[in-house]
Amino acid sequence: MDAAQPITAADGTPLKKKLAQAMFRSKLRATGLVVPLLAFVLASFVFPILALMWQGVYNNTFERLMPNLTEELRVWDGVSEPTEEMYAMLVADLRQNRADKTIGKVASRVNQELAGTRSLFTSTARKAKKLEPPYKESVIKTKKKWGELKVWQAMKLTNQSLTPGFYATSLDAVQTVDQGFMMKDEKRQIYTKLFVRTLMISGSVMLLCLLLGYPVAYLLATLPLRYSNLLMIMVLLPFWTSLLVRTTAWIAILQSQGVVNDLLVWVGVTGDESRFSLIYNMTGTIIAMTHILLPFMILPLYSVMKTIPPSYMRAARSLGATPTRAFIKVYMPQTVPGIGAGGLLVFILAIGYYITPALVGGQDGQLISNMIAYHMQKSLNWSLAAALGGLLLGGVLVLYWAYDRVIGIDNMKLG
Amino acid sequence: MSGLTKKIVALAGVSAFVAGNAVAADLTVVSWGGAYTKSQVEAYHKPWMAQSGHSIISEDYGGGIAEIKAQVDAGNVTWDVVDVELSDAIRACDEGLLVEIDHSMLPDSPDGVAAANDFLPGTLHDCAVANIVWSSVYVYDTSKVRNWNAPTSMADFFNTEAYPGKRGMRKSPKVTMEFALIADGVPVSEIYDVLGTEEGIERAFAKLDTIKNDVIWWEAGAQPPQLLADGEVIFTTAWNGRIFNAVAAEDQSFEMVWDGQIYDLDLWVIPKGTKNLEAALDFVKFSTATEQLAAQASWIPYGPARASSVARIGTYHSNASIQMADHMPTAPGNFANALQNDFEFWADNQDDLNERFNAWLAQ
DSSP, X not given: OOTTSXXXXXXXXXXXXXXXXXXXHXXXXXXXXXXXXXXXXXXXXXXXXXXXXXXXXXXXXXXXXXXXXXXXXXXXXXXXXXXXXXXXXXXXXXXXXXXXXXXXXXXXXXXXHSTTOHHHHHHHHHHGGGOOSSHHHHHHHHOGGGGOHHHHHHHHHHTOSBOSHHHHHHTTEEEXXXXXXXXXXXXXXXXXXXXXXHHHHHHHHHHHHHHHHHHHHHHHHHSOHHXXXXXXXXXXXXXXXXXXXXHHHHHHHHSTTSHHHHHHHXXXXXXXXSOOOOSXXXXXXXXXXXXXXXXXXXXXXXHHHTTSOHHHHHHHHHTTOOHHHHIIIIIHHHHHHHHHHHHHHHHHHHHTOOHHHHHHOTTTSOOHHHHHHHHHHTSOOHHHHHHHHHHHHHHHHHHHHHHHHHTOXXXXXXX | OOHHHHHHHHHHXXXXXXXXXXXXXXXXXXXXXXXXXHHHIIIIIHHHHHHHOOOEEEEEOOSSSHHHHHHHHHTOOOOOEEEEEHHHHHHHHHTTOBOOOOGGGSOOOTTOOOHHHHBOTTOEETTEEEEEEEEEEEEEETTSOOSSOOOOSHHHHTOTTTSOSOEEEESSHHHHHHHXXXXXXXXXXXXXXXXXXXHHHHHXXXXXXXXXXXXXXXXXXXXXXXXXXXXXXXXXXXXXXXXXXXXXXXOOOEEEEEEEEEEEEXXXXXXXXXTTHHHHHHHHHHHTSHHHHHHHTTTSOXXXXXXXXXXXXXXXXXXXXXXXXXXXXXXXXXXXXXXXXXXXXXXXXXXXXXXXXXXXXXO
């Protein structure tokens, strides 16, 4: 028989082709089933995140609303005296914005770059209609500040729609027209400090969760069913309780007139006048967050421990290991996938925590997410919020990558 | 905002849109909650609903213009009338987020004084009509026995030697920085001149540094009475109406220190694009009439924005022995050393001072 002869199906087509057809059909079906979910994820997750990231580097408010001045600023070198032509275009754009009621948007945008310029724009726009040439003179007459170079430099910077400025601000730097990037004054630095603090608090919460969660998970996995079930309910009950309820419960427990302090005063550990500050500071944030995130550590640990046969430990003991040695050498290494999963889960959740630090954090227990919320809700500087969020996302991805390199993501076991 | 993001915001608003359509006949009035909203419900909402046949959905918020901006930008406005602070009203109006209000439609006073003359100076703006004057003061609890003399001045608030203990303050540079300068001896007439300079800002922060470790920062208006009642703080800054309410309605023994009070306006604004413009305008017109503003003052001691209403302030709604006029920020006994919040200063410097304030807090 000729070995090169392809095997054919009953109708004479090569079997290979037939198989490919069948496979293609089933693949099509499978894809058809996945498409709605994929579309949902794209529309509700990937697309908004990308759009927000885009806002962190792109803000065309100034270019869009001040088109004439934009042309002039493009060719201006940024250090020489502004020309009459530039002032004329400024007046033309201000008039248009006054008529369109968009002057506030321009003013807000420039004010983000140089504080104290909002009223400069709004008040001059109000008078723009009556201004007469030579514009340089008449504009400066309305407000002296228009003669200052830094106002024009700020406009030149906001004039770039595609800008690294917001990311620079997120790292406590400023962009300048002539000297590149410079670090901000020590007193104005905040974001790098908050990023570091966020990492530190998340790290401490993760470690505390591991310390507290490991024994609990061990008991859950090894106790007889009737006790372990009861214990499981005690772990899950708070897990199912609202986040806000748990956080406010901690306020009642930890505040200076609260349960813990009352108890300490009663026992005599501390005097009535020198009660401990356990809340509205970093301590409060760490305690409340550890409690809230504990189940995320216990459950993956438990699911791993449950699969470790008790016979391994018995074998180690029978070969002469002390209980401690058997535990460290035999049991612990097998729980690493659970530690990895729980640790990563707690850490990543903690890094974006917002409500709990806002309620119990006081001044030194705030995280970077509180600043993001602040810029979204209060200052309305969405571009800066997007840049801060972008850095946070980037940080988490880097950590995830590092984890994958060191421990390996395949070793993780979530349940 | 780019067109791209507009679309996303619009997409996000779809669910709200469905809900919003079902209740289009109702007017959504948004205010600050607590005793303040209660006073508005009693004095404005109920009589207006009875008269117009519309119904009102009352919502609470925490101030700021973020929600208004989001709704207007997404083209799906669900808030019809909003109670805002003056600097926010000015800012939102400049950004084109609000409906312009024709002042000539506002009703004259019963004595025939035209609205434009009857409203107190500075209370009518292009997009906003003021309803009340409120004030930030500081408070202490007289029921707690302490071995100090009752505080009388803003300087006492910052004096941790004579008055040791925690203090509550609003987590915002607005008012906080002015308080610091007043306590540091700057006359109220010069506060914003001083705060406008670099040295003035440094001076305010230096004064705040002296109490930084003793401060518990609050964010919602309902928090300070709670902190004080719990004994968590010995002093707290607060809005005068909330404190009055805690005293008159909840029998707390709080005492206000009026020295160095900072007063501000609350105003009605209408977000651009509301589906109930006519009803919204009618509500603003109705609620800022002389009788309604005077009626509100019998529920909460915030000063009415009309001269004719000031003359008609009566007694507390549930206790005729309390003369509301005595508890107003503008009462002669309270007004001796008062400062008006400078909206233009804050509209200009809010972003910068917020940033510095947050950096200072994080240090």
